[in-house]
Amino acid sequence: MIIDTSQISQIYLVCGKTDLRKxxxxxxxxxxxxxxxxxxxxxxxxxxxxxxDRFKVVPCQ
Structure with a gap:
């Protein structure tokens, strides 16, 4: 998936460990x-x- 960066208004970094299997x-x-x-x-x-070293992104719509 290619994300159009001109459409992003904010970036949030969720701290802590998250189950990336979700x-x-x-x-x-x-x-x-x-x-x-x-x-x-x-x-x-x-x-x-x-x-x-692993991240998962919820992209903007």
Whole structure:
């Protein structure tokens, strides 16, 4: 997936360990429930797993 960076208004780095086995819907749920943010806004959410060299991104729509 190629992300158009001109459409991104904010970038959030979610600190702490996240289970990266969750799909995009599960991670979007974390954004919505734990952080009270809109996962469908023009923002980019970066999640870190237990290993420090792996990230998963919830892209903007």
């Amino acid at each position: 799909g995009i819907d599960g991670l979007a749920g974390i954004v919505q429930e734990q952080y009270d943010l809109d996962p469908y806004s023009q923002a980019l959410y970066l999640f870190c797993g237990t290993r420090k």
